[in-house]
Amino acid sequence: MTPTPSAIDADLHPVRRTPITRADLLDAALRLIGPHRSVSSLSLREVAREAGIAPNSFYRQFRDVDELAVALIDVAGQSLRKIVGAARHRAEAEHGVVRGSVEAFIEQVRADDKLLHVLLREGTVGSDAFKRAVDRELGFFEDELHHDLVRFAKLRNRPMAEPALAAKAITRLAFAMGATALDLPPERDAELVDQLTTMVRMILVGAQAMPK
Amino acid sequence: MTPTPSAIDADLHPVRRTPITRADLLDAALRLIGPHRSVSSLSLREVAREAGIAPNSFYRQFRDVDELAVALIDVAGQSLRKIVGAARHRAEAEHGVVRGSVEAFIEQVRADDKLLHVLLREGTVGSDAFKRAVDRELGFFEDELHHDLVRFAKLRNRPMAEPALAAKAITRLAFAMGATALDLPPERDAELVDQLTTMVRMILVGAQAMPK
DNA sequence: TGTACATCAGTGAACGCGCGTTCACTGATGTAC
DNA sequence: TGTACATCAGTGAACGCGCGTTCACTGATGTAC
Numbered sequence A, B: 001m002t003p004t005p006s007a008i009d010a011d012l013h014p015v016r017r018t019p020i021t022r023a024d025l026l027d028a029a030l031r032l033i034g035p036h037r038s039v040s041s042l043s044l045r046e047v048a049r050e051a052g053i054a055p056n057s058f059y060r061q062f063r064d065v066d067e068l069a070v071a072l073i074d075v076a077g078q079s080l081r082k083i084v085g086a087a088r089h090r091a092e093a094e095h096g097v098v099r100g101s102v103e104a105f106i107e108q109v110r111a112d113d114k115l116l117h118v119l120l121r122e123g124t125v126g127s128d129a130f131k132r133a134v135d136r137e138l139g140f141f142e143d144e145l146h147h148d149l150v151r152f153a154k155l156r157n158r159p160m161a162e163p164a165l166a167a168k169a170i171t172r173l174a175f176a177m178g179a180t181a182l183d184l185p186p187e188r189d190a191e192l193v194d195q196l197t198t199m200v201r202m203i204l205v206g207a208q209a210m211p212k
Numbered sequence C, D: 001t002g003t004a005c006a007t008c009a010g011t012g013a014a015c016g017c018g019c020g021t022t023c024a025c026t027g028a029t030g031t032a033c
Helices: A022-032 A044-051 A055-060 A065-091 A097-111 A113-121 A128-155 A163-181 A186-209 B022-032 B044-051 B055-060 B065-091 B097-111 B113-121 B128-156 B163-181 B186-209
Strands: none
Touching: A022 A044, A022 A065, A022 A113, A044 A055, A044 A065, A065 A097, A065 A113, A065 A128, A097 A113, A097 A163, A097 A186, A113 A128, A113 A163, A128 A163, A163 A186, A163 B163, A163 B186, A186 B163, A186 B186, B022 B044, B022 B065, B022 B113, B044 B055, B044 B065, B065 B097, B065 B113, B065 B128, B097 B113, B097 B163, B097 B186, B113 B128, B113 B163, B128 B163, B163 B186
16 A cells, blocks of 8 residues: 555644644643633643644744743633624613623623633733733723713713723623633523623612712 | 750751641741742642641641642631721721721732732632632622621611622622732722722612612 | 755654652650559 | 650652653655756
8 A cells, every 4th residue: 555645644644744723722722621620720741632743843833831821812802802792782682781791791601611711710810921911801891891881871861970990890790700600500690690780780870870 | 965855956856846737838838829829839849848848748737739728718718807807897987988998908908918819819710629618708708798788778778779789799899809909019009999999889879779 | 847955844752850649767755554 | 753655747768740841853845946
C-alpha cells in the first residue's frame, strides 16, 4: 500500500497534519472548563492534550496559558454581546421590558454556560491581565445598559436619578445572580428570573423616585 | 555546654518544638493570600513552609488544603460578623443609616483585606465544600440585613415590598462592589462609598415605592 | 514542467522542579505503679 | 520521689507524577529559477 498524500489521509502523516489554530485551543480549553474546573486551573499540557497536539506546539499559538485565558475573555465577550442583543430584542416585544431582558439574560447563561463561567465567576481571580479583560467586557455591558436607560427614560418621560449608577448596580447584580445560576439546577431558573426581575425593578423604581 | 531543656530553648530541639496549631496554619495561609494569590492556588508544602513545619506535619491538623480553605471561611465569617456589628452600631449614630453602614463595610474590607478576599472574591471558584461554606456566610449576612430592614420599616412606619429580596440584592451588590474595592487604591474608597450608598438607597426607595 | 531550496507547523525526548503523600523514626511529655 | 512505659506531635528521606520549557528534528508546502 503506497501512501498517497492527499487531503483525506493527511492526518495519518506524523508531521504537518491539519494545522492547529488558536480557535482550536480555545475550544479545547472551553471543553475542559466546567463547574469544577476553572480557567486558572488549566495546565498547558492539559489543553494541548485535549486539542490533540504535542505540549510544545501550544507555544506556536500562545505565549502561555494566561494569554489563552485572556483570549478566552474575548470569545466570552461576544457571547455577552449576544445576550445584550437578545435582551434588547426581547424587551421590545410584549411583556415587561425588565422581565424580558432578565429572561433573555438567564436563558443565555444556560445556553453558553461554559463561556459565561469565565465572565461571571472568574473575573475576580486570575492574572491582572485577565481581570482587566473581564472588567472591560463588564464595562461594555454597563455602557449599553446606561444608554438604554436614558433612552427609555426620555421615551416614557420618566426621568431617573444617576442612570449610570443604576446601570452599574443592575449589571453587578445581574452578574452576581447569574453566577449563582451556574450552580443551580435549570428548573429553578424561573424562580431566579422572578427574583432578579424584582431586584432590577427596585433599582429602577428607586432611581426614578429619588431626587434628580 | 550541656543542653538544658526548658521552655526558652525548646525550639532548638529537633523534635517536639512548640506545637503547631490549626490557627498557626490558617495564619500562614492568610499571610500568603493577597491580590495575586488565591486560596485555591495555595499548596500544602507552601503553607507548611510559611508556618515553619515539615510538609507532612500538615496532616496532623487538616486532611488536605481544601479542608484548610473551608476552615478559613469560618475565620472570614467572624470578620464578616464584625462588619455587621460595626455597621449596625454606626447606623445608630448620627448620619444616615445607609451611608454609615456602607462606610463601616468598606472600612472593614480595608482593615481585614486578606480575610475578606476569601469571601468577596473566591466564593465562586474552589471546591464544592468551599463554595457552600461561603454561601452559608453570605446567607447569615443576608438574614441579619433582612431582619434589620423589617425592624426599620416598622420603626419608621415605611413598609417595604419583599424585604428579603431587598436584603439579598443589597448583599450581593455590597459584595460585588467590595470585591472591586480590593483592587482599588484606598484613596478611591470615598468614591466607592458614595456609589454604593446611592445604589443601596435606590433599592430601598424602590422597595418602599413598589406595591406591597 | 522540473528542480532546488527556504519556511515553519508540527514532533519526541529530555530537563529540572515542586507537588502530595507514605514511611519508619524520635524523643519530650503525661501517667501508672 | 523514682522508674517504666504509652502516647503522639513532630521529623527527614523517599516515591512517583504532572508540570512548563528547551532542544534539535522532520518533512509537506510554497516560491524562485
